Amino acid sequence: MVACVRPVVASVQGGGRRIAHDHAMPSDDRYDTRLDDKYGQLTVIDIPAEVRAHAPWFNQTLTRVNDAVVRLGIIQGEYHWHKHDREDECFIVLDGELSLDIEGQGTVVLTRHLGYTVPHGVVHRTRARDKTIILMVEAATVTPTGDGIALRA
Numbered sequence: 001m002v003a004c005v006r007p008v009v010a011s012v013q014g015g016g017r018r019i020a021h022d023h024a025m026p027s028d029d030r031y032d033t034r035l036d037d038k039y040g041q042l043t044v045i046d047i048p049a050e051v052r053a054h055a056p057w058f059n060q061t062l063t064r065v066n067d068a069v070v071r072l073g074i075i076q077g078e079y080h081w082h083k084h085d086r087e088d089e090c091f092i093v094l095d096g097e098l099s100l101d102i103e104g105q106g107t108v109v110l111t112r113h114l115g116y117t118v119p120h121g122v123v124h125r126t127r128a129r130d131k132t133i134i135l136m137v138e139a140a141t142v143t144p145t146g147d148g149i150a151l152r153a
Contacts, residue, residue, distance in 0.1 A: 031079075033059040033144050037069070047072060047094070047133075056131055064140055071144070073134040079126045082146025087139040090117040096132030101125045 056076035103123035
């Protein structure tokens with residue numbers, strides 16, 4: 001059975017936004033997704049400090065560049081299957097090993113300093129056996145949890 005739900009965006013202290021999940025989504029509070037532009041422009045982005053300060057399944061928008069955002073992901077375990085209807089998503093591994101499962105095409109494994117772009121409309125999920133640090137580059141309009149979340153039994 002496949003069910004699709006949409007995440008709900010809620011405000012966070014300090015004026016940012018955080019993803020809060022709809023009631024139809026399984027209870028899983030491990031995704032800490034912060035959509036506020038933490039560093040903005042003309043500011044040094046301290047990625048090592050962010051990594052030290054946060055545990056896996058942390059996702060923070062670091063900066064906006066024109067119509068795109070650069071996000072830091074600290075992940076471990078499996079993310080849910082999802083897709084983005086209008087936006088491509090680029091993953092770049094800073095440390096660790098990222099597995100990208102692409103529906104109908106198998107798995108792409110990325111290690112340190114390797115990247116891969118998933119085109120819009122392609123169902124995918126990320127996995128990391130151990131703590132992995134990634135950058136994601138995507139349109140500022142993207143919903144990180146996906147436009148449709150496919151729950152597979």
